[in-house]
Amino acid sequence: MSNTKSMTTSNVQLARCEPTIAINRTPSNKLHEIVEPVLISQKPKIRNWGGTFTSTPACLFQPKTVLQCCAIIELARRMGNIECRALGRGHSPGDLPFTQGWLLQMDNLSGLVAIDTSVPTATVLAGTYVSDMHGMLENAAVPLGMPNLGSISEQTIGGLISTATHGTGYSFPVISAAVESMRIICALDEAEGGTQVISCSRKQNADLFNATLCGLGATGLLVEVTIKVDHWFxxxxxxxxxxxxxxxxxETSTPSIATYWSADQMDEHTLPMLQSRSKRAALKGIQKAKELIGVNEDSVDANDGLAIKRPMSLGKLLAHKPHLVPGCPASRLPxxxxxxxxxxxxxxxxxxxxxxxxxxxxxxxxxxxxxxxxxxxxxxxxxxxxxxxxxxxxxxxxxxxxxxxxxxxxxxxxxxxxxxxxxxxxxxxxxxxxxxxxxxxxxxxxxxxxxxxxxxxxxxxxxxxxxxxxxxxxxxxxxxxxxxxxxxxxxxxxxxxxxxxxxxxxxxxxxxxxxxxxxxxxxxxxxxxxxxxxxxxxxxxxxxxxxxxxxxxxxxxxxxxxxxxxxxxxxxxxxxxxxxxxxxxxxxxxxxxxxxxxxxxxxxxxxxxxxxxxxxxxxxxxxxxxxxxxxxxxxxxxxARLYPNLSDFLALRKSKDPDGIFLNPYVRRHLLGDLRAEASPRIFKSRL
Ligand SMILES: Cc1cc2nc3c(=O)[nH]c(=O)nc-3n(C[C@H](O)[C@H](O)[C@H](O)COP(=O)(O)OP(=O)(O)OC[C@H]3O[C@@H](n4cnc5c(N)ncnc54)[C@H](O)[C@@H]3O)c2cc1C
The missing domain is CATH 3.40.462 (Vanillyl-alcohol Oxidase; Chain A, domain 3)
Known part of the structure; x- marks a missing residue:
């Protein structure tokens, strides 16, 4: 991918225009005409930056305008709810940006829309590289800059927001928290007007706004972002x-923990996806640990034949018997x-x-x-x-x-x-x-x-x-x-x-x-x-x-x-x-x-x-x-234990995407517990 991909100001204004007639009332042949020029290839091989996952989506699009994005999503709905996924710059080390359906590479939808030096804020199209934003901000009438960044600036702003990318700073939140407003294409029910661009902010559609600030690409397709910036520094x-x-x-071998683990606790804490394997391994491990630590009858709990209580350095236990390390205690859960x-x-x-x-x-x-x-x-x-x-x-x-x-x-x-x-x-x-x-x-x-x-x-x-x-x-x-x-x-x-x-x-x-x-x-x-x-x-x-x-x-x-x-x-x-x-x-x-x-x-x-x-x-x-x-x-x-608002996210997601257009194997696997073959990371030929 090239290093710079921004459009000129007038092209940006054209690119961000919404469809003049409701896209769900546009005939399919017209939609095909809009989409055809940006259909780049079928079954291309896509790889993430780390080279750890490759995927072969059915089609790869590189939309340049909001209209083209809307047309692709609407066609996907009409052609049997084909899964659509935005690809930023593929810098996610996992398979989050991948799909077997239609992949929309967003970095052609890029450029500066507006700068408001009074707040200050910058509005950019969602496929803009963060590295390009630095130049845009520096060259503003009053030089500006991003208030905080992670280790790199190669990401698109849409990708960065969708994963709540972070930098470092005791009083600095994830970068998504600086977003003021967004425009996002949602695939709503036909009764609610079908595919459409929705604006959201803290004051307007606040639940969609909150969900999309770390939306994993699952709430819709981000097309425009307004973000708070700083004076250049x-x-x-x-x-x-x-x-x-x-x-x-x-080193004092602390913290240490009592190696205590029972079959009941195992059931409660083990990741459901791996449950049967881990449980068997744990029971075997407990037996081995008894031998290793030299447990005698006195140290076996009378009420629970499997329990072993003995303080041991947590780190050392992890090195030798990771399955004996307890999961997160309830007191520590958010x-x-x-x-x-x-x-x-x-x-x-x-x-x-x-x-x-x-x-x-x-x-x-x-x-x-x-x-x-x-x-x-x-x-x-x-x-x-x-x-x-x-x-x-x-x-x-x-x-x-x-x-x-x-x-x-x-x-x-x-x-x-x-x-x-x-x-x-x-x-x-x-x-x-x-x-x-x-x-x-x-x-x-x-x-x-x-x-x-x-x-x-x-x-x-x-x-x-x-x-x-x-x-x-x-x-x-x-x-x-x-x-x-x-x-x-x-x-x-x-x-x-x-x-x-x-x-x-x-x-x-x-x-x-x-x-x-x-x-x-x-x-x-x-x-x-x-x-x-x-x-x-x-x-x-x-x-x-x-x-x-x-x-x-x-x-x-x-x-x-x-x-x-x-x-x-x-x-x-x-x-x-x-x-x-x-x-x-x-x-x-x-x-x-x-x-x-x-x-x-x-x-x-x-x-x-x-x-x-x-x-x-x-x-x-x-x-x-x-x-x-x-x-x-x-x-x-x-x-669900780690994110008290997960159910709010899932409910909002479902309401804005009832047909599951913006799902992908990652989201189905981790958030919905769908473990069918097509949700496996192996379909992406991962090296995991
Ligand atoms: C070398 C390196 C250093 C990194 N350093 C950091 C770091 O310091 N801090 C940190 O937190 N992370 C870091 N990351 C991770 C990186 O910031 C995230 O993976 C980020 O999401 C990548 O952005 P991208 O544009 O490549 O998005 P992709 O990886 O292509 O996509 C990420 C997600 O965003 C979605 N998405 C992308 N564009 C849109 C859109 N327009 N609308 C809706 N959804 C969209 C995709 O569907 C996908 O779900 C690093 C990664 C690398 C490779």
Whole structure:
């Protein structure tokens, strides 16, 4: 796909026009005429960015106008309710954007519709790449920018919103929360007027609005989005290398849990999709665990012959007997229920105080240190390298300082060593898994500074970008800076925006980057990869990371004897604020995302299934919710426990799409529990 795909202003205005006559009254031959020019191919092979799924939809369309989109959906209805699915840029690591029906590749419906500098907001067509939006916003009469971003800007705005894509920031919600209004094509009942474009916002069709803010492409086809933006700004990122134990404390094998598991509990907690297999495995595992731990008759509960009660490090238990790790206790399940669908962000009464009393001292200290760290800057990201026992803490704040970006040498070094050489090493470790620990340690050493950087040595002024000239007006009056911030009341005063965070330890190696915000928010995600990412409650962060460290340490021990799980680096840890979006993984609770990757050197498969399965067990234990865009194994029963508003979402979805035009195998499998062959990820030739 090309890098830029925006239309000229007049074409955009034409493209966004709605059909002049009701589309459900247009004869089919006329609809065929409208659709034909944008039918690109039949049974093409489509692949996601990670190369982890391929699919062969019956037809691929590339609509350029709202009229063409409406005509495709209406034809699909008339031809027997053929499933229709929007494809953004295929950057979802799972099979969420795939269908065997009709695929609508949306990136030709792209371009800037309008900018309102007073709020400020930007209105764009839904297939616009976020990377193109940066240029559009910078070139506005008053230079503007996105208030927050994830690791990349390659997505379409429609795809980004549909999965509640997130960046990092204690007081920054998922990016969907910044959406002001949308236009969406719904496939309504004939009695309600059939296929039509519906506008929605907090004030108009608020339930459709809320559902579509993380709608997984299942509420309809997004054609236009108005989103709150910010005045153009630079970010200063200070990266600090520190020992991971300085953040989460020394190893003490806590948290530990009593290994207690009965057949009844198994029934209650096991994912229905995997129930029979897991239950059998668990019963066998319990028997084995009795032998392993050396249970005698006294430690077997008289009322429940299967019960074993003995404290054991949660991480170690996960390494050896993942099926003995309990699911999420009821006390940890989310309670927040969005009563008013227009209540998106900020929301009231977020309870993040649970469980602290139950924590051991080490974990309590770790939790409070991590919470303080999360609040020490506007955006805090932690990249942890488990094999090296090190992490990079990246803290970003708005700044008025001049640009300070990596010099040519650093960039070339980063490309040659941080990309090509690393890929070669990971490729070699495919054949000698035992070398992966050393590869990770070596790669960390090669790519991270071991001493504080001297800005005059390592940096050169970067080429100024278009908005830099206009920035002068802003820098002369810093108060303007705060005037346009996304949510000034939550960000604090303009003076606090520019203050550098205190170093965690003055002797830690540090490096500094100052640049236009997108260049600091985004970073090189290297090559293709399997990914797994979960959103856990912030209140469980200390416990989760401590258990995860124990687990990965134990796996490394096991790997010395052959076997064991080996995680690539980095493990990414990011903070996100609570919101009221029905299906947002941050719904109702302050959240931390924890993500792991397994790179696929030279596009080759690599071992990852058992690692991800154990990771999921740990995330589930702490009440985690999976990132929707990434492959996971949650079914509707579990999701209903994790999302108190799931039934609202499903009811709204059904009312706006009674014939199931916007369903696909992913949605049917995970949200509706449909496990027929055609809902299996294997039809997409996944490597899962
Ligand atoms: C290298 C990399 C880095 C990433 N970093 C992050 C990150 O930092 N944070 C994060 O949260 N995620 C991240 N992701 C995930 C990514 O942001 C999401 O998968 C996003 O949805 C991809 O956008 P897309 O345009 O490629 O959409 P696709 O993957 O093509 O589609 C995603 C979903 O959106 C739907 N959709 C797309 N367009 C429309 C439309 N117009 N109307 C209705 N539905 C639509 C699709 O049907 C599908 O259900 C990353 C992914 C990659 C590959």
């Amino acid at each position: 630079k970010l200063k990122q200070i990266s600090e290398e520190c020992k991971f134990e300085d953040l989460i404390g020394p 309670k927040y229920h969005t009563k008013d669908p227009s209540s998106i962000y900020p929301i009231d009464s977020v309870n993040s105080e649970i469980e602290k009393d139950e924590l051991d001292e080490e974990t309590r200290v770790a939790q409070s240190r991590l919470e303080t760290l999360g609040q020490s800057s506007q955006h805090v990201r932690i990249a942890w390298v488990p094999h090296a026992g090190m992490c990079t803490v990246m803290r970003m704040n708005k700044t008025l300082e001049p640009i300070q970006a990596p010099g040519v040498f650093s960039r070339v070094y980063g490309r040659v060593v941080g990309y090509h050489f690393l890929q070669l090493l990971i490729f070699m470790s495919r054949y000698r898994p035992s070398m992966l620990g050393n590869v990770n340690r070596f790669a960390y050493w090669l790519t991270h500074p071991s001493r504080p950087s001297d800005p005059s040595e390592s940096s050169v002024p970067a080429k100024p970008i278009a908005a830099d000239a206009n920035q002068k007006a802003i820098t002369e009056d810093p108060s303007q800076f705060a005037n346009g911030t996304f949510d000034p009341t939550r960000l604090g005063s303009s003076s606090s925006l520019n203050r550098d965070p205190e170093p965690l330890n003055p002797t830690n190696p540090r490096s500094v980057l100052v640049d236009a915000a997108p260049r600091v928010f985004n970073f090189d995600c290297l090559f293709q990869q399997y990914t797994n990412e979960w959103a856990i409650p912030l209140s469980c962060l200390g416990s989760t990371l401590r258990a995860m460290r124990d687990w990965l340490k134990e796996e490394e021990e096991i790997s010395k004897r052959g076997g064991g799980e080996q995680v690539h680096f980095p493990v990414e840890i990011r903070f996100v604020d609570a919101d009221g979006i029905w299906l947002s993984p941050c719904h109702g609770r302050k959240t931390v995302y924890i993500g792991i990757v397994q790179y696929r050197p030279y596009d080759l498969p690599i071992k990852y299934r058992s690692l991800f399965a154990k990771f999921e067990v740990l995330m589930r234990h702490f009440g985690g919710r999976p990132h929707w865009a990434k492959a996971h194994t949650c079914g509707p029963t579990e999701l």
